[in-house]
Amino acid sequence: MGDMLRGVGVSSGVGYAPALRLSRSIPEPPADARHDGDADAEIQRATSAMEETALDLTARGERVGGAAREVLAAQALMARDPALADDVKRRVGEGATAARAVSEAMAVYRDMLASAGEYLAARVADLDDVRDRVVARLLGVPVPGIPESATPFVLVAGDLAPADTAMLDPERVVAFVTREGGPTSHTAILARSLGLPAVVACAGADAIDDGTRLLVDGMTGEVVLEPATEAVRAARATAAARDAAAAESTGPGRTSDGHAVPLLANIGGPQDLPAALDNGAEGVGLYRTEFLFLDRADAPGHEEQVAAYRAVLEAFPGGKVVVRTLDSGADKPLAFLPAPGAEPNPALGERGLRMMRRHPRTLESQLAALAEAQRGTDAQLHVMAPMVTDVEDAEWFAAAAATAGIEHAGIMIEVPAAALRARHLARSVDFFSIGTNDLTQYTCAADREVGGLSRFQDPWQPAVLELVAATATAAQQAGRPCGVCGEAAADPVLACVLVGLGVTTLSMGATALPMVRAALARTSLAQCREAAQAALEARTVAEAVSSARSHLPGLADLGL
Template sequence: MPETLKGAGVSPGAGYGPAKRLVRDVPQPDPDARHGGDAAAEADRAAAAMEETARDLSERGERAGGDAAEVLNAQALMARDPALADDVRKRVDAGASAARAVSEAMAVYRQMLAGAGEYLAARVADLDDVRDRIVARLMGAPVPGVPDSDVPFVLVAGDLAPADTAVLDPERVVAFVTREGGPTSHTAILARSLGLPAVVACPGADTVAEGTMLLVDGATGEVAADPEPGAVEAATAASRARAAAAAQSTGPGRTADGHGIPLLANIGGPKDLPAALENGAEGVGLYRTEFLFLDRADAPGHEEQVAAYRTVLEAFPGGRVVVRTLDAGADKPLEFLPAAAEEPNPALGERGLRMMRRLPETLDAQLSALAEAERDTGAYLQVMAPMVTDAEDAAWFAAAAAKAGIQHAGVMIEVPAAALRARHIATHADFFSIGTNDLTQYACAADRETAGLGRFQDPWQPAVLDLVAASASSTAEAGRSCGVCGEAAADPLLACVLTGLGVTSLSMGASALPLVRAALARVELAQCRAAAEAARAARGPEEARKAAAEQLPGLAELGL
C-alpha cells in the first residue's frame, strides 16, 4: 500500500495499531442444494436461524443504545419479515435447502431495494449483512464479525454493517478504516456516537496488509502506514488533549468572547435522554419522532404519543425541545399509511411534509398529541416540518400547527430551493433548522451511501456553506433563529464555521457535545466569521477545511 491513504474523516481523533480485517467471508450455498426430503423440518430450521439472527441483532441494539439501537432494530425486522419467511418456506417446499432458500429469497428483496431509488438502495448493505448472518448459521460457518485480538488494533474492512459497528469495543478497536461508506452513512454516524476515530470512502483500504501498523486521523481522513514515531507521538498527544478538553468542558455553549451558541442533542426518543443529559445538552434540537411510528402495523395512539413526547419535554424544564414531525416516505415507509403512486426515485418524491399534506389527519393527530404533552412541563416546545420546499408549504404547516394549539411552528431547511428562498418562508415560520445531511445530498446530487461520491457528500463543500449562509442571513433579517441539526454540527471545526456563518444553535449526537463545547470556548466570534469567509472562498471541501483551520489557531492544540 502507499505510505499514506486518503479517505473521508468522519469521527475526530487518532488511532494507532496493527491492521486487522473484518471476518466477512460466508460460504454461499450451492445453487442446486436440496434438503433430504423433510420439508417441514427444513423450513423450521430456516425459521429458527432467522429468528436467532433477529434476536442477536436486537440484543446488540439494546447493548449499544442510541442511533445504533434504531439501525439494528430495523435489521432485526428484516430478518423477521413475514413475507420473507413465506417466500423461504415456499422455496423449501419446492425442494431447496434452507440456506439456498434464504439466499434466493433475499436476492429478490435485494433487487427490489437496489432498484427503488437511492434512499432504499442504501439499505442493501444492511440486507446483505442479515442474509450472511442467517446463511452462516444454517451452514455452520462463523457468523461475520469483528476479529479477536490480544492487542488493540485498527479494524479495516470493505464496509462495516451496523451490527458490527454498534458493538465495537473502544478498548480493543482504536480506529477503523473502510473502503465504502460516506460522511453521513450509518457507519459514520455510529462511529461518532462511539467516539471512535474513523475514515470511510478510502479507496486504498483493500491494499492494507494484515498486521501493517496504521495511524488513523479521523479528522483529516489520512491513514499512514508504518508512520514515524514522532508522528504517532504528535497524534497521540493531540488525541489526549481533545479528551482532556472535552472532559473539562461545562456550561452552556459560547465562544471565548461570550457569544452564546446553544448546544442541543439529536435524539430518537426517551431512551436517548440519559446520554444527552450526561453530556450537558441544553435541550433537544432534533427529536426524530418517526421512530415511534416505524415498523408497526398500526399508528401509535394518542396516549402513547403524549407519553413519549412528555417524557422528553419534562427532562428539560425551561429548555428548548425541537420536535420534527413525522418524516416518513423514501427509506422510511409506514405500513399503516396508504402508499403513494410508484416512485422511481423516492428520495425526490413524496416524503416528510409532502406526504402529510396528502394525509393531513396523521399530522393533525401528532400535533394534537404534542400540544397536550407540552402542558405543565415548563419546556419550550418548538415543532418543525421536514422537507419544506417553499412558502406555501410553510404557510400550510403553520396553519395546521396553530389549529392544534402549537405556539411555535418552524421548518427544516433540507431542500436547496428553501435555503435560497428562506426570506419568503420566514414570513410563515417561527424558526429554522438546517438538516445538513440532506441539504448536502440534494445540493450536490450525491447519495450519502455511495462511497465513490465521498467528496460530494461533504458538508465542507463551499456550495453547501453558501446555502447555510443564505439561510442564516435571511432568517436573521426576518428576526428568526436558524439552527443546524445535521451531522455537520458534530464536527468541532465546522461547528465554529457554522457559528461564523450566523447559525444560532447547534444540535448533534450527544457524545459530540463536549468536544464541540470545548472548541467554541477556544475561539472568538470574529475568528469564526473569518474562518467562515475563508471556507466559502475555497474551491473544494479539503481546501475549505484547511482555510478555516488557519483562521482558528486556538484549535491547533486539539489537532483540529
C-alpha cells in the first residue's frame, strides 16, 4: 500500500490512473502596457472579449445542463457586469491596454469579494476564472482548461473552476482531487451531477506529481499514491458491489420493513428531467427556479414561466413537485432586481425571501405562474420560500401563496433560528424542507466553499443533527411533512440517519438516488432510529459517523 492522503469524498465511485495537474498559467499583462492611442478600438476589444467569455460560459452550461447551468450562468453575469465594464472603459481611457484594464478592474472586484465575508469570498475562484478567460482572449493565448491526454488520468488541482468541472469528460478523467473546496461547493455539486469520483479539501494535493498513480475513492475521501495491485483490486470490487446494488434498487424508496421514504430529485429546470426519471425519482424535492431568472436583463414573462413549471409538473403525474421560489441575492444577484446597497456580508443580508419582501411583485408574478402551471396536471404542487427566519416571514409567504391560489405553501429551514422555533413556524405553513447546505454553513459559521473549514461544513456535525431532529419532531407533532433537500440526503449512511430523525422525504442530485434507495432497502426503520439516536449522542463528527454505522449492519456489503 502506498502513502494515503485524506480529503472529503464528495462524489462516490473509484478511479485509478496517473495524475495530471491542472495548470491555469496566464501571462500577467505588463503593468506599463499602453495602447496605441485608439481608445475606442481598445474598448471594443475588451467589450468583445468579455461578451465572448460570457457567451462561452453560458453555452457550456446549456450543453451540460443540471447544476452546471446555474453555476456557469452566474459566472457569465460576472463577465457582463455593467460596473466592471465601466471600470474597464475608464482604465482604457487612461491609456491601459484592454488586457491590463480587465486585469486591474477584476483585481478590484477580487479584493471586494475577498473582504465581503466568507460566503462571497468563495466566489473569488469563479471570478479568477472569468478574468483568466477574458485576458487569454485579449493576449491571444490558449484559454485555460483541462489538460489534454490520450489516456485516462486523475485530474489534480488547487481548485477547479465551474466551467472546467462542467466540461470534464468521464472517458478521459476518471476522478479528480483538489486542495480546496467543500462537500457543498460548486465543484462538489457538479462532480455529483456528472457521476465522477471526487475528493476535495485534500491538504496534500499540491505535493502530487504528474504521473503518480492514484487510487481515488470518492465515497471515503481516501487518495492512495502508488497503490499495490491488491488494493486497487479490492477498491474496484467494493465499487462494483455498490454499482450492482444501485442497479438493482428500483421502485419507491422504502426501508427493509416497508416504511415509505419518497426519494425526490433536485433539479434546475426541464433540462434535468431525463436524469431524474432515469434514476427513479418519485418527484421533485427542490426545483431551483432561479435558473430561469439568471443571466438576463429582464425577468422572464408569465408564459415563459408557466411553460417551464408545467413541463416539470407534467413529468410526475400524481407525484410531489416542490418548487423553491426565486432565491436571489448574495452570490446570485439579478440585473432586474436592484441590490439593497453595499452589504458587509451579503450571506447575512437581503437574500431569498428577504429580497422578495422588497420586491413583492416579482414573487406575486412567480406564484401566479405556478398556480396556472398546475391547472390541468395531476402533480402535487408544493411551493416553498427560501431564507425564512421567523413566524412573520412564514405568515407573510403563506398569505402571498394563498392569494395566488397555491394550495400547499411551505418554507425552507436553513437558518438556525427557524429550526429552533420550528414548532411555532409549523402552525403557519403546510410543510418544511431542510436545506442542510446552508443550515450547516450558518450553524457552524463556516463558508461551504472554503476547503480549510471542511470539518465544519459536514452535515454530520452533531449540532446540525440536533437542529434537524428538532425541526422534524416539530413537524411531526404538528402533522406536517418534513423533507431534506440539501446535499446531506445524497449520503447513503446519513440518509438512513435522517429517516431515523423523522425526516419524511429525501431529495438529492439524480445520480445519488439509486445508492440511497439501496441503503434504505437494507435497513429497517428501527435501525434508522437507533443510528440516529447514536449520532445525536456523539461528541464529534467521526464519533457520529462511527456510531451510526454500527447500527446499520446492512450497509457493510456496500462498503459504507
